[in-house]
Amino acid sequence: MRSRYDIVVVGGGPAGSSAARSAAMRGKSVLILEKDRDIGIPVRCAEAVGEIGLKRFLDPKPEWISNKVNFARLIAPDGTAVEVSHHVGGYILNRKVFDFDLAQMAAQHGANIMTKTHVYDLKRDADGKINGVKYLYLGKPCEVESRIVIAADGVESRLSRLAGIDTVLRLQDIETCVQMTVANVRLDRQYCDFYFSSRLAPGGYVWVFPKNDHLANIGLGISGEHNAPRAAIDYLKEFIQSHYPDASILTTVAGGVPCAPYMDRMVTDHFMVVGDAAHQANPMTGGGIVLAIWAGQICGEVAADAIDGNDTSQKRLRQYEKLWYDAGGKVHIRSYRLKEAVYRLTDDELNRTAHKINKLAPENRTLVSIFKTALLHNPKLISDIIKVFLS
Amino acid sequence: MLNIIHEICDLCGTCVSVCPFDALELFENRLKLKEENCTQCLLCLNVCPLHAIEEDSE
Numbered sequence: 001m002r003s004r005y006d007i008v009v010v011g012g013g014p015a016g017s018s019a020a021r022s023a024a025m026r027g028k029s030v031l032i033l034e035k036d037r038d039i040g041i042p043v044r045c046a047e048a049v050g051e052i053g054l055k056r057f058l059d060p061k062p063e064w065i066s067n068k069v070n071f072a073r074l075i076a077p078d079g080t081a082v083e084v085s086h087h088v089g090g091y092i093l094n095r096k097v098f099d100f101d102l103a104q105m106a107a108q109h110g111a112n113i114m115t116k117t118h119v120y121d122l123k124r125d126a127d128g129k130i131n132g133v134k135y136l137y138l139g140k141p142c143e144v145e146s147r148i149v150i151a152a153d154g155v156e157s158r159l160s161r162l163a164g165i166d167t168v169l170r171l172q173d174i175e176t177c178v179q180m181t182v183a184n185v186r187l188d189r190q191y192c193d194f195y196f197s198s199r200l201a202p203g204g205y206v207w208v209f210p211k212n213d214h215l216a217n218i219g220l221g222i223s224g225e226h227n228a229p230r231a232a233i234d235y236l237k238e239f240i241q242s243h244y245p246d247a248s249i250l251t252t253v254a255g256g257v258p259c260a261p262y263m264d265r266m267v268t269d270h271f272m273v274v275g276d277a278a279h280q281a282n283p284m285t286g287g288g289i290v291l292a293i294w295a296g297q298i299c300g301e302v303a304a305d306a307i308d309g310n311d312t313s314q315k316r317l318r319q320y321e322k323l324w325y326d327a328g329g330k331v332h333i334r335s336y337r338l339k340e341a342v343y344r345l346t347d348d349e350l351n352r353t354a355h356k357i358n359k360l361a362p363e364n365r366t367l368v369s370i371f372k373t374a375l376l377h378n379p380k381l382i383s384d385i386i387k388v389f390l391s
Numbered sequence: 392m393l394n395i396i397h398e399i400c401d402l403c404g405t406c407v408s409v410c411p412f413d414a415l416e417l418f419e420n421r422l423k424l425k426e427e428n429c430t431q432c433l434l435c436l437n438v439c440p441l442h443a444i445e446e447d448s449e
Binding site for chain 2: 044118154170171177232254
């Protein structure tokens with residue numbers, strides 16, 4: 001632990017560890033400050049990740065993976081299950097182990113890491129320039145200097161606000177989530193189930209992700225707009241009671257997932273935002289693990305280059321925004337539009353769509369054809385989508 | 392005034408992320424309300440997944 005680093009990363013989740021690792025690999029001195037006692041705990045996540053996506057960035061280790069899933073079912077409000085025909089390769093991770101390992105990889109490249117450090121403010125020089133952070137360690141106020149601060153501090157990202165970047169989410173752009181890890185349930189561990197229904201999860205969906213044949217992450221997200229008077233916890237208790245009445249609850253976690261338009265401003269002078277803090281999760285699915293690792297990698301590279309070039313101004317750091325946009329911006333925008341369209345479907349429309357799709361030959365029930373059918377049989381939706389695409 | 396029910400709060404930060412007035416903060420494993428910033432817009436109460444924020448009757 002030194003008093004000055006090239007880069008201080010606030011938050012030890014996948015985004016923070018990835019940014020730290022990629023900067024440390026380029027020879028920068030990096031410190032990660034994690035507020036919780038442990039890296040990786042609590043797990044506020046459904047833990048599902050696509051196999052192809054993960055393998056683009058990392059070589060998966062067996063100990064990261066609780067279960068491998070091969071198929072997905074989309075379940076309509078009336079219970080009609082649509083099975084996606086093609087192979088859906090995915091993992092249900094063990095995030096405690098996974099996050100711990102990602103941090104370890106950053107450490108192996110030389111990053112320092114501390115837990116139980118609560119960052120409460122940015123440090124600024126006499127001219128007001130950001131030059132580090134102030135934090136409490138075991139209740140004691142401390143400071144550390146850096147040339148760049150990277151905020152990977154999660155959905156609440158208070159640090160960004162202190163830096164002057166607006167990360168406040170509108171209610172329609174956050175999914176309010178609760179998840180229980182439950183035992184004593186009977187499952188086919190090859191299947192992930194997604195329930196779409198305004199009764200079960202308005203403006204969102206319920207997920208059942210098996211960790212093995214009798215253990216699953218069961219959770220739901222509902223649009224922040226629909227969380228009152230009944231809240232996510234009420235919907236989840238009801239779902240588990242009706243679908244898995246014998247379940248024993250081993251874990252209960254709450255969380256908010258940004259399902260928001262992309263942030264066009266992710267940097268300011270000597271400061272960068274990454275991961276959920278930068279609203280980088282996929283707005284349609286809420287999935288964010290691979291996207292955080294990806295963005296973290298770009299963020300760490302740009303930070304290291306900026307330091308090498310002795311220019312950590314906003315103008316220089318904007319390269320990160322550009323590279324992020326080139327890599328995933330268009331998919332993000334499309335996913336946000338899709339989210340708006342899908343969550344506008346009524347339960348009747350969802351049911352009719354499911355019936356139509358199930359009349360297709362099983363081998364044609366690909367995700368693409370499912371979405372196409374959903375759109376084709378809802379003219380209202382098509383005109384809406386055309387409008388969004390033309391706007 | 393708003394009342395945070397700490398026995399229910401899971402420290403997930405969902406309320407912090409929607410507060411337009413920076414009136415909420417997760418501070419050392421405890422959700423804190425900065426009353427001087429709070430306008431009682433109730434967004435936090437409406438978005439809490441667990442009903443951990445309530446309106447104080449007083």
